[in-house]
Amino acid sequence: MAKYVYFFGGGRADGGKDQKMLLGGKGAGLAEMTNIGIPVPPGFTISTEVCRYYYKNQEYPEGLNDEVETAIEKLEVIMGKEFGSTENPLLVSVRSGAPISMPGMMDTILNLGLNNETIRGLIKEMGDERAPYDAYRRFIQMFGSVVLKIKFKKFEEILQKKKDKNGVRYDTELSADDLKELIREYKNLVHKENREIPEDPREQLWMAVNVVFNSWNNKRAIEYRRLHKISDDLGTGVNVQAMVFGNVGPSSGTGVAFTRNPSTGEHKLYGEYLINAQGEDVVAGIRTPTPISELHYQMPEIYDEFSKIAKKLEEHYRDIQDIEFTIENKKLYILQTRSGKRTPTASVKVAFDMVQEGLITKDEALISVDPEKIKVLLHPQIDPNIKIKEDAKGLPASPGVAVGKIVFTPDDAVEFANKGEKVILVRDETSPDDIHGMAVSSGILTARGGMTSHAAVVARGMGKPCVCGCDAIKPDEEKKELLIGEKRLTENDTITIDGTTGNVYLASVPFITPKISKELELLLSWADEKRSLGVRANADDPESAKKAREFGAEGIGLCRTEHMFFGENRLPIMQEMIMADDEDKRKEALNKLLPFQRDDFIGIFKEMDNLPVTIRLLDPPLHEFLPRKEDLLIELTRLKTEGKNEKRQNEIERILHKLTILSEANPMLGHRGCRLGIVFPEISEMQTRAILEAACILAKEGRKPVPEIMVPLVGIAQEFDNQKKIIDETAKKVFSEQGIRVEYKVGTMIEVPRASLTANKIAENAEFFSFGTNDLTQTAFGFSRDDAERKFIPKYLADRLLKENPFEVLDQEGVGELVRMGVERGRKTRPDLKIGICGEHGGEPSSIKFCHDAGLDYVSCSPYRVPIARLASAQAVIKIKKETAE
């Protein structure tokens, strides 16, 4: 037979902690606590099943009423009270409780059971008038607003008037008579609004139950679930529990405490309480609560009892607990316990400490820390003690905080930086021409462009904070001013950008640069023991490589080489190469670039000595290295209209002509990746030469560089073969010139669907694969990331056409299938094929789990994400173990 109501009380409960799905978190917790002998006010839980039934059928299941009646009777027996009695009336609270906590989102009714008759019983019972009348007026206010939907403000206005009239500030200062008057006025309000509070407590109860179930689908609850990715189908339970009162005199009180400090993780009770108050008073913040340590002095026995209970609960749940309690006339009741929300710092410390205390296993410790959260332990962050509202919001393109003076051009950035100033480069959007300015800036802020815009990619590569696509700002390069709404800033103003959140502040905001704690370091070392996935970093220069190695990277999974073509000394040569009309001139320019790139690689190999460095050959289309067409057009039209500077006009026309030839309808799908190296083999040749000459030079010094050359954007096996031939032939030449051989591998990125589909053929000659899931997501969905994230993905997420942004969390259904297919087909040809991922998903925990499941050898992510990836990889192993066991 179906069971809908679960009783708890008298030392026994129908349910237990494993029934969160059925009873909700709160209900399961109350049941569990009852079972283990915690003093919980008795009550019962109407299951989430009823909620789902209610939404499906618009009525309650048969038998529910009888079960509720039986539960009430049981409750009356245990409490020695009676629902609706004028002698010793039973009062109850009615609260929601979903399987996943949604704090404050749904409705609650307290003090239910009061009416014109039962109030008299309560007065008799309590031997006092004030507390009962206070309870009654609170009930009317709550029932009136929550159940009868009368505006809460209207009650508040009446209350405020009453306080004003009596010249008092706090509710507690109102006398019993004042409260009686207030109750009359409240009832008048309800009457005037054409509503009615039923006298029958049972009627009150069912109305309250209805309203709690209905609140599952109120607007803010739906929004909360959307934001926290909670299924709409779970439903909530309803908890009906005997009321206990913290507001019946100085021996009563109420409070909330954590078993450990949720901010630092320190192993010490942390919380606060109020004497002579109900729970809502603590939350409302009208009175200032007392720290829990004070209870030790105020009510030593209660403190002692509470400490023991706290310890018991923590040991029972093996996690930090967040406990609500009430003291009614020196008797302690526990109203709720739940896993304590904590800061990342605390999370790590608690996990570590609990292992030391023998409370949990290393596996449990590893699982208990959210990898995403430890991000803030690595990057500079706004001082969490500072409360300040951001002035504008953009995309969090590259994490970290930067404070500096505004500059509007890269040249200004260099000039200011040379004077020792910290600057933030503010641009409409950046272009390759801006690189030298970006390099000297503390951070970058742009008005346009998405998470893969030039600014974002370069900033992430440089490890600099960056906020992109902040459309509230209007930088004017000519006037050197920045408009944000009504505000106008100029070059000497200081701003702060937070690339972790996307926030922009028009002031200098204090920030802190956390250090990796000893606890985190050890936790990560446990993760390293556990994980089977390798973790590498995406790093393009020696500094990032160094940082990555410090963070525990086991090599570089993606070293982009395009940035090696930028820089003051290099860009002009690169442009010379692009403007060249024949192969000879192109080769001449490339020869000039060779020594620069070789030095870059020497620097990187040194930092990554003995570890593999996967170097991707030139990837972006060549026009990215030329000035912007729009700028040239404007300059040309101006010169023409004014009839000025014919020489410059000709020059611009020449560049424009080249730009027209190079311009592309869809650069993302255009002449880039290996397509460049195929049409201009001399580029691949030069890059291979730079890589292997660098490796040979170091090898002669006794170092051990491990180069892996990666051909980008292969979709046809022949493309790869073509490039591999160039690489191998160049290698042969270099080795013979240098008189030394260095081991190297040649592999490819899998970043277009056709590469996955034909992985068996590509693997015939490719020695490794690296999934470029950014581009693979773009091509599998047919989404241009820059455009999609700006134009329609927000709408898709809001309307739940997508559950996650596929550029942040790997789409396992579609893109994931291409990854699995690529792995399977690649390994069919070459069983020992080494396979990694170097898209941004390589640092995202759920995607890392997927990579583990799909049989990848390693993930590669930005240096700051390496610790996250180490932890997430370990979690993947633990979760699999658990899934398999189940």
Place this chain on the structure above:
Amino acid sequence: MAKYVYFFGGGRADGGKDQKMLLGGKGAGLAEMTNIGIPVPPGFTISTEVCRYYYKNQEYPEGLNDEVETAIEKLEVIMGKEFGSTENPLLVSVRSGAPISMPGMMDTILNLGLNNETIRGLIKEMGDERAPYDAYRRFIQMFGSVVLKIKFKKFEEILQKKKDKNGVRYDTELSADDLKELIREYKNLVHKENREIPEDPREQLWMAVNVVFNSWNNKRAIEYRRLHKISDDLGTGVNVQAMVFGNVGPSSGTGVAFTRNPSTGEHKLYGEYLINAQGEDVVAGIRTPTPISELHYQMPEIYDEFSKIAKKLEEHYRDIQDIEFTIENKKLYILQTRSGKRTPTASVKVAFDMVQEGLITKDEALISVDPEKIKVLLHPQIDPNIKIKEDAKGLPASPGVAVGKIVFTPDDAVEFANKGEKVILVRDETSPDDIHGMAVSSGILTARGGMTSHAAVVARGMGKPCVCGCDAIKPDEEKKELLIGEKRLTENDTITIDGTTGNVYLASVPFITPKISKELELLLSWADEKRSLGVRANADDPESAKKAREFGAEGIGLCRTEHMFFGENRLPIMQEMIMADDEDKRKEALNKLLPFQRDDFIGIFKEMDNLPVTIRLLDPPLHEFLPRKEDLLIELTRLKTEGKNEKRQNEIERILHKLTILSEANPMLGHRGCRLGIVFPEISEMQTRAILEAACILAKEGRKPVPEIMVPLVGIAQEFDNQKKIIDETAKKVFSEQGIRVEYKVGTMIEVPRASLTANKIAENAEFFSFGTNDLTQTAFGFSRDDAERKFIPKYLADRLLKENPFEVLDQEGVGELVRMGVERGRKTRPDLKIGICGEHGGEPSSIKFCHDAGLDYVSCSPYRVPIARLASAQAVIKIKKETAE
């Protein structure tokens, strides 16, 4: 034991016609003819296996020499002559012969076996001096140039001097003494070049065999194979055959004839011959040959014998034959027979006639016609009798020929057209602003843009000839002149464009508009009986729909609606819609567009009464409907610099602002397709309304419109579901308003890889699929068609990284797998799912075969390709039957 040499002669041959791969086409033909009693000079074939062995091992297989010796002995016996004899010397020809004919690409040596001694034997045998000396001097010239690599020109110079000295024009006018002198001079030349012609005939033979094998990999042969997609691995055979002489007097001769007229298909011998000549004289074109019909009068018995042989060969091979013959002293020899190359017209007529004659089956007739070739039977074409070189070449973007005066702007096009002039609109590239001009032009020529550029797509939709991306032309809109190299044309000059070939002529070139012949019509009706694939057309307006139905289309597989937003009356409203800041204003504009679209659909449904019309909802990104940013920028800069027209400046700034918001990094992967309808549901609603109101109106008139509404660019099942809901809800409203119901289907395009991967989910609600293989190719490869075809696909084809342009021929390995996957997964969910293809591949024969194999229900292609598709679909059935049988 291995066998390398295949003898033919004396009425028996070792090989036969099915051994083309082993013996080459010529060798197999000679063997076959020998076997069926055709008078072929005897000889032997060294197999292609030897060629492959030779290339692999750089030497000949063991035993080859012995086999050749045995064959020579046999030949000597049959001919009653002896190799190297001074009495009756055996002379042979040494010719290449590959499995697939490569005419003129490889080397040939004739008259081999002659030297200072054997020449005397030949003189004795022939009883004449002139012919032997002529043969000897030809041999030296051929061996010297082909085998010894002495420049052919040097021999020709000596010959010319000799003729000049003797005051004669033709070789035949040189006397035996002249030839003797010539031979001496030739030998001096060879000596001077430090080469030597061996006296030993066997040495001559082996040198000649070597040179033929080597010629398999000469530059022109490689290039020919690349162009004709012939594998490099096949290799060639070498045919050594007893020489017969057509140049030994007036009773000798040589010629070539077809069993039917290869130009018209008429059933009558067609060819020509020369009396007293060798084969090369016919080819060389120095003397004018006589039509074969004359032979009837000149040598009636020979003519009679030849006619009988021709008939026998045609009946034997069941195909039109191209026969080479030689008459030596009134004896007829057949030197070669092969399938006759013919014009498309002839191809159709011959196939049809041969079925009537009972020579071949209908299946064979259908297979014998190349579907691609019948294209020219449908479109206007340059008069094939005109020999004229093109002045420039672009991409063949939309087939057909157009002649007209140049205009540079759409407004001029309208003005000229109103005066009754035929015009060609010449533009850098076209934009939506140009539509009204394109509509009145006879053809379109652009300097930029690829096969999917705006001009190309619109022109194909309109069925107008178009040449795109012709970068040799420089149109100057302001000066109204067109530069092609040094030439400068203006508005009144006439040009001709051929959209079938991409040719541009700076003159009026005569062209013809073929009619569909009765034979073709009947052939296509046989195809219809045979095929199981449906054939629909891509058509966007009533005219195209009508044309498509005439060509046999069984409905419309793709009706694009974006062109319905263009047009003088519509574009301003569309722009109003785009510039609207809120939904209400957008809806207002859409309401104004509704009647236009409804009328469009009424027109199309009328033409396609009773047949399905698949209508795709709006697909392109909205910015395509606004003016071009560059133009606006130039105008604005000019106005600003001059300080003029502030009102227009503001207006431009407003549009520029919108363009900035709408602009996309990669429009192909941007805010288009169903993403538009999801963000702006009112667009889908208006279009559905227009479609279904049109259908209801016609249904009330007793017609039977069959609308199928197609949601574009779906990659996530939820996208489709979102749009289907809007469509179904709108349908309900329309039917209730109109008081009538019309059956309609809602389906989707499968054009991004993720759609194929998740086809099972999409098919839950989608009632049909249509593969958009253009976009699927773009996303699977990560190729932007416009960019790829311009930038690197030509290089890929040249270097054989790709065998075919995947935008022309469906990539069966990659894209094809996505199609198969989509079909399989879609039908798993919905077994009766109707599936078609509407990418341009739907009209390409090998892709049609693939669609048949993959289990599609229909293909859809441009109206002019419908007959091609009908034929190709029938061929697919026949080929499958054949493959299964094998």
